[in-house]
Amino acid sequence: MKHLIAEFEALKTRFPPGSDSSLVLPCLRRIQEERGYIAEADIDGLVDYLGVPRIQIEEVLSFYTQFRRKPIGRWHLQVCHNVSCSMRGAEPILDHLARKLGVAPGQTTPDGRFTLSTVECLGSCGTAPVVVVNDAYHENTSIEQLDAFLRSLK
Amino acid sequence: MSGTKLLMTFPVTATSHTLADYRARGGYRALEKALNQMKPEEVTREVTASGVLGHGGAAFPVGRKWAVVKLNDGQPHYLCCNADEGEPGTFKDRWILEHDPHLLLESMLIASYALGVRHSFVYIRGEFDLPYRRLAGAVEEAYEAGYFGERILGTDFACDVVVYRGAGSYVCGEASGLITSIEGKKGYPRNRPPRLTVHGLYQRPTVVNNVETLANVAGIIARGADAYKKVGTPKSPGTQLVSISGHINRPGVYEVEYGYPLAKFLYEDCGGILGARALKALIPGGISTKVLTGAEAESLIYDHASFAKAGSSLGSGGMIVIAEGTCMVRLLQVMLRFYHHESCGQCTPCRDGMGWLHRIIDRIVAGEGVPEDIERMQAISRANDGTTICGMGDAAGYATVAILEKFRDEFDYWIAHKRSRCDGRLEVPGHA
Numbered sequence: 001m002k003h004l005i006a007e008f009e010a011l012k013t014r015f016p017p018g019s020d021s022s023l024v025l026p027c028l029r030r031i032q033e034e035r036g037y038i039a040e041a042d043i044d045g046l047v048d049y050l051g052v053p054r055i056q057i058e059e060v061l062s063f064y065t066q067f068r069r070k071p072i073g074r075w076h077l078q079v080c081h082n083v084s085c086s087m088r089g090a091e092p093i094l095d096h097l098a099r100k101l102g103v104a105p106g107q108t109t110p111d112g113r114f115t116l117s118t119v120e121c122l123g124s125c126g127t128a129p130v131v132v133v134n135d136a137y138h139e140n141t142s143i144e145q146l147d148a149f150l151r152s153l154k
Numbered sequence: 155m156s157g158t159k160l161l162m163t164f165p166v167t168a169t170s171h172t173l174a175d176y177r178a179r180g181g182y183r184a185l186e187k188a189l190n191q192m193k194p195e196e197v198t199r200e201v202t203a204s205g206v207l208g209h210g211g212a213a214f215p216v217g218r219k220w221a222v223v224k225l226n227d228g229q230p231h232y233l234c235c236n237a238d239e240g241e242p243g244t245f246k247d248r249w250i251l252e253h254d255p256h257l258l259l260e261s262m263l264i265a266s267y268a269l270g271v272r273h274s275f276v277y278i279r280g281e282f283d284l285p286y287r288r289l290a291g292a293v294e295e296a297y298e299a300g301y302f303g304e305r306i307l308g309t310d311f312a313c314d315v316v317v318y319r320g321a322g323s324y325v326c327g328e329a330s331g332l333i334t335s336i337e338g339k340k341g342y343p344r345n346r347p348p349r350l351t352v353h354g355l356y357q358r359p360t361v362v363n364n365v366e367t368l369a370n371v372a373g374i375i376a377r378g379a380d381a382y383k384k385v386g387t388p389k390s391p392g393t394q395l396v397s398i399s400g401h402i403n404r405p406g407v408y409e410v411e412y413g414y415p416l417a418k419f420l421y422e423d424c425g426g427i428l429g430a431r432a433l434k435a436l437i438p439g440g441i442s443t444k445v446l447t448g449a450e451a452e453s454l455i456y457d458h459a460s461f462a463k464a465g466s467s468l469g470s471g472g473m474i475v476i477a478e479g480t481c482m483v484r485l486l487q488v489m490l491r492f493y494h495h496e497s498c499g500q501c502t503p504c505r506d507g508m509g510w511l512h513r514i515i516d517r518i519v520a521g522e523g524v525p526e527d528i529e530r531m532q533a534i535s536r537a538n539d540g541t542t543i544c545g546m547g548d549a550a551g552y553a554t555v556a557i558l559e560k561f562r563d564e565f566d567y568w569i570a571h572k573r574s575r576c577d578g579r580l581e582v583p584g585h586a
Binding site for chain 2: 014016023024025028050052059060063065082083084089091119120122124127128136137
């Protein structure tokens, strides 16, 4: 993470002075964006850089669902299965993806290409059902559209 | 056309979110007016006089929250905009962030001026990608144009803004959980008192307002409190961005003037129920507001008083329409899985209670429920009432009890017959 410190210093300029603790989430997000997950070395580096207790970082990593301690698949398929999406067909979509990829939600395909997850409300209820692939929202989606998308990746 | 519009007043185009378009709509003139013609106290007085209510769910009068912050008390003050928008069924703030981010920024500058704030934050949920990019782009445009930083518009006023991204946590949409998260910690809510306006972010006086709430400030300053009060009803001034989803023909975000008839909104503006079915139930403002039956809902006027009288509330404006034929047992199962997943674990009644509720409903759906389960679920839900630090435990309990009471027969049926009376269906066939 050391090569990111210049970026982190730039980030600090808009924060109130002396609020280094607030940088824990933005720094972790940036590190994960680059590495794909948070490694032990990243935690050590942040403890040094921000001067926060190690337990604070460990707690943040386990509390927020978007942080990962391990790598996941190249393509992360996140199916919202909250109320509005379930009312518009999220459950058959989830079943279909699980069958097609041969993994249960929370698992990664053996070739490391796909991770399937269920997620809670993504604020896309008016365009339900929604599946988020990495960061991109696929709204008003369907089994047919997702199949076509998966084919396009090959 | 759901009444007068205050926010959705321009056609959305590929560039309507940019500074150039915003200025062409008259943008940043309210800021000029506030900085050049008004004292900070006068801004707060105008906002108080407008009667604008919080639009995040609790409908607390904005002026009363702001008035707690004492100017010149020798300590820093903070403003946090709540853009965590995680209450299931709610996606209205996304509209402002994606299409009118400068309105939010201008409003935040005016609020910061009124409250003596040097550093402000927008806490945006981690999953939002386009809303984040739009807002972050607008922030850079605003800095370049001199609206943020030192000596704003040539005055002594200085202000910075940070767009702070969450990382996946429902409870961080609760004001004190949000603040704890901005401090770089797990987002545990805090006990009050002390109020956040006394000891908030970094233990300093802090105002936390929802995106839509703040977005109304620029208009109130530009057009005056009296003009704002002319819209809506005497007790519910203004408008609400309603995000409507579920079994409705035209889901989306609509600006609804308070006082507008609900049936007209559902059947004319939103095109009626999917498959021309009857309205079975309505969740009025995010799943944590109490469900209304179709019969209860259809005669209502869209304002705080009539929804309160019907035993529910407008909440966050996240309306979910439920058509006849939908299985309420399965619906509650989806809700309880969510609450169990999102309980932050700090307070025992919520941490254990949501897990118990989730396991009991799973058991009922698996055909292994027993008649006592319903009373057990009600008792567990009620044990959350007033016993948790934040309001989410209480709200989850109220929402659960309302479904159990109003659709009791469906739960009894599933327990007795080991199957759903509605085929366990959540979709309207042909409209998935």
